Amino acid sequence: MNFLIRIKNAIVKLEEYEKFSEEKLSISIMYFLKLMLIFAVVLAVAFTYRIYSDPNVIHEELANIDTAAVRNLLENMEEVSDFALYSALFGIVLVGFFSLHAILTFIDVVLISILGFLVSKILRINFRYLPILNMAFHAITLPVILAMIYLSVNMVTGFEVRFFRLAYDAIAYIYILAAILIIKNDLMKRQMELIKIGKVQKEVVEEINKKREKKDEEKDDQKDGKKEKKQKEETVETPEPEGSQA
Numbered sequence: 673m674n675f676l677i678r679i680k681n682a683i684v685k686l687e688e689y690e691k692f693s694e695e696k697l698s699i700s701i702m703y704f705l706k707l708m709l710i711f712a713v714v715l716a717v718a719f720t721y722r723i724y725s726d727p728n729v730i731h732e733e734l735a736n737i738d739t740a741a742v743r744n745l746l747e748n749m750e751e752v753s754d755f756a757l758y759s760a761l762f763g764i765v766l767v768g769f770f771s772l773h774a775i776l777t778f779i780d781v782v783l784i785s786i787l788g789f790l791v792s793k794i795l796r797i798n799f800r801y802l803p804i805l806n807m808a809f810h811a812i813t814l815p816v817i818l819a820m821i822y823l824s825v826n827m828v829t830g831f832e833v834r835f836f837r838l839a840y841d842a843i844a845y846i847y848i849l850a851a852i853l854i855i856k857n858d859l860m861k862r863q864m865e866l867i868k869i870g871k872v873q874k875e876v877v878e879e880i881n882k883k884r885e886k887k888d889e890e891k892d893d894q895k896d897g898k899k900e901k902k903q904k905e906e907t908v909e910t911p912e913p914e915g916s917q918a
Contacts, residue, residue, distance in 0.1 A: 675706055682810040683817075689851035690858065692810050693803035700809040707813065708777060711820045712770035718824035719769075720762045777812060780844065784808040788848040797856050804848075811847035815840045 673681075681688040692700065785801065785808035792799040819840055825831050833839075 678703060679813055682813040686851050686854050689807045690855050693806050695806055697802055700806040704809045707816055708774040711773060711816055712766050714820050714824055715769045716762050716766040718827040719765050720758055722827050724758060781808045781812055784811055784844050784848050788852055791849060792852055795856055807851050808848055811844050815844045
């Protein structure tokens with residue numbers, strides 16, 4: 673399935689989550705990593721743009737990233753060209769954002785999958801954990817995209833939304849719960865259809881058996897009729913003994 677189509681289905685087509693649950697875990701993990709890579713690239717672009725628009729904050733912003741690469745960049749920033757400086761800054765921030773947010777988001781995915789697994793047991797759906805984990809990797813799609821937009825705007829403009837994290841978690845939990853309920857509903861419909869099919873098959877078998885019994889009865893009647901007719905013919909053809917009139 674195309675990556676963009678998968679994103680679309682994960683957001684607007686909850687009925688596709690049953691297909692996601694049946695896929696190999698490696699497919700869901702690759703989807704998650706691609707999603708997080710896009711997330712990190714967008715944030716890195718926003719961060720680099722902020723530094724570019726106000727170079728004075730570079731020391732303040734990079735103070736929280738205490739790595740050898742950052743220290744080397746800060747020490748030699750006056751000796752390199754602007755293009756090399758911002759390219760290096762973009763690369764460092766990209767790796768940092770990807771590593772940090774991939775780990776944090778993976779923890780969210782595990783928590784979402786645990787909740788989904790518990791709900792499936794409560795609803796008496798025979799789900800193993802791995803299919804629910806597959807669905808959780810896709811349930812995080814919309815929250816990740818919203819977080820990507822929000823954090824990018826926040827970096828550039830400083831705009832903040834209270835309780836965004838709460839909304840982020842709530843959306844992911846709603847997706848996984850809705851997907852499980854839809855799957856349960858589909859399973860119930862299939863069971864009802866199987867029951868109806870079973871009833872129809874039973875009625876057809878009974879009808880066939882009745883027809884067979886009727887044909888057997890007709891054959892028996894025909895045989896009995898032939899025997900009676902033959903007996904009558906034999907009785908008529910048998911001559912009377914002589915002297916019977918005396």
